[in-house]
Amino acid sequence: MSSSESVKSLTELVQQPCPAIETSKDGKPQESSEPPVSESQSTTPLPLSGHSALSIQELVAVSPELDTYGITKRVKEVLTDNNLGQRLFGETILGLTQGSVSDLLARPKPWHKLSLKGREPFVRMQLWLNDPNNVEKLMDMKRMEKKAYMKRRHSSVSDSQPCEPSSVGIDYSQGASPQPQHQLKKPRVVLAPEEKEALKRAYQQKPYPSPKTIEELATQLNLKTSTVINWFHNYRSRIRRELFIEEIQAGSQSQAGSSDSPSARSSRAVHSSEGDSCDGVDTEGPPEGKQSGLEVDEYSNATTKSQGGQAESAFEVGEEVPQDARSSEKTESFHLGMESLEDTDDEGRLKAPRQSSPPGSQSSGETLETMPNSATEEDASTSAASTSILTGESSFKSKESSEKILSVPSTSSTLAAGSQKANSIQSLFSFSEVASSKNTRDNTLRKKKAANLNNIIHRLEKAASREEPVEWEF
DNA sequence: TCCAAGTCAATATG
DNA sequence: CATATTGACTTGGA
Numbered sequence: 001m002s003s004s005e006s007v008k009s010l011t012e013l014v015q016q017p018c019p020a021i022e023t024s025k026d027g028k029p030q031e032s033s034e035p036p037v038s039e040s041q042s043t044t045p046l047p048l049s050g051h052s053a054l055s056i057q058e059l060v061a062v063s064p065e066l067d068t069y070g071i072t073k074r075v076k077e078v079l080t081d082n083n084l085g086q087r088l089f090g091e092t093i094l095g096l097t098q099g100s101v102s103d104l105l106a107r108p109k110p111w112h113k114l115s116l117k118g119r120e121p122f123v124r125m126q127l128w129l130n131d132p133n134n135v136e137k138l139m140d141m142k143r144m145e146k147k148a149y150m151k152r153r154h155s156s157v158s159d160s161q162p163c164e165p166s167s168v169g170i171d172y173s174q175g176a177s178p179q180p181q182h183q184l185k186k187p188r189v190v191l192a193p194e195e196k197e198a199l200k201r202a203y204q205q206k207p208y209p210s211p212k213t214i215e216e217l218a219t220q221l222n223l224k225t226s227t228v229i230n231w232f233h234n235y236r237s238r239i240r241r242e243l244f245i246e247e248i249q250a251g252s253q254s255q256a257g258s259s260d261s262p263s264a265r266s267s268r269a270v271h272s273s274e275g276d277s278c279d280g281v282d283t284e285g286p287p288e289g290k291q292s293g294l295e296v297d298e299y300s301n302a303t304t305k306s307q308g309g310q311a312e313s314a315f316e317v318g319e320e321v322p323q324d325a326r327s328s329e330k331t332e333s334f335h336l337g338m339e340s341l342e343d344t345d346d347e348g349r350l351k352a353p354r355q356s357s358p359p360g361s362q363s364s365g366e367t368l369e370t371m372p373n374s375a376t377e378e379d380a381s382t383s384a385a386s387t388s389i390l391t392g393e394s395s396f397k398s399k400e401s402s403e404k405i406l407s408v409p410s411t412s413s414t415l416a417a418g419s420q421k422a423n424s425i426q427s428l429f430s431f432s433e434v435a436s437s438k439n440t441r442d443n444t445l446r447k448k449k450a451a452n453l454n455n456i457i458h459r460l461e462k463a464a465s466r467e468e469p470v471e472w473e474f
Numbered sequence: 475t476c477c478a479a480g481t482c483a484a485t486a487t488g
Numbered sequence: 489c490a491t492a493t494t495g496a497c498t499t500g501g502a
Contacts, residue, residue, distance in 0.1 A: 188484050
């Protein structure tokens, strides 16, 4: 019964552009003339109480499309203007930790790409922005926190505080920790730059590595399998996200007005809307150059660029590529160069802080043990690649080349079926940047896009296994 | 099972 | 101190 009505009012509440805050510089074009729906029921701060959570979810369910980018922008303004931190805001208003808030504010995903759960924080933020007392409330919280802190400092008694989890063992050896026996702490794996590089390279060749491949990678990098798996998951989704924000920014700029329903891509067959951009093609971004055209013509760009890819061909043909590049066979082994780490040695790190020692034996390490400087000094030309993934492998500018290798070498074996078509598709994209010798640094962006493209290709291939893919038009 | 999306929480950086 | 990054975990969908 009340549903329809309450829903409506709630919706309006959410939509409201936040009249209170004076920070609204840009001001939204749409001003709701409706006086605030004094529905009150408070602003339900957090799930703490428990009785409010529900309403939020309902709200999310009926919420109109929100401008996530705009919301985060305003939130950031308000927070900085009032010297309020993300931690406080996150914990108090969103019920999230500082890190999550930071991430959310820095890289909001477009509304239409968010799940119900993912929309929740944005609805909360909007609600908060609409609350005339938002800042004050937070300030109060801040004060209270400070007070509590001070109190604690002066008297360590603290009756209402369990005194944290510290205590306990008091003195641990801390230094040696000879045997891995205290799993309670888990050191938190920190991948070395070289390891990340190797993984990225592996990703570019195979965004979705098979279990077997993952095993190999793990072994060769001396990482736990789960770490490799997690890394791929995280990398994939983070790359995807990077593109999202581009999408948002680009969108908000060029085509502002118009109907507010950017979402609905409504692609006939593909709901996945992965299409979010096949634009991936590099957008040549001069370092920090502010210029850049935020046009949406990237597509044209893409096409143009793609054809320039012949340079790549040279690469393909070049036998430089250590063996199997084109004839891999069963043992798909890739070669990820460790990339010379500049001059500075490198040896040391090998023993990263993690103690990866799978239960039981294992020790397949063998060759890769400590390969860094040892072999490969420069022989590379031939032998090297054969086995270890991490070998220095410096046969040639691996850096650049490998970065845009995207051409899944042979591998016809794996995806047999749709592979062929996929190949053609790939050819369409073959980027290949010719000389990028200039700013070799910072191709990160390009790299990411390329990676994403590969990702997309992979999906297409998968989807293609069903029917004739030839239709794709980009 | 795999994957993606959200998060957490440790740690890096500023 | 604050904010940013990132490996791992959780949840929910095929």
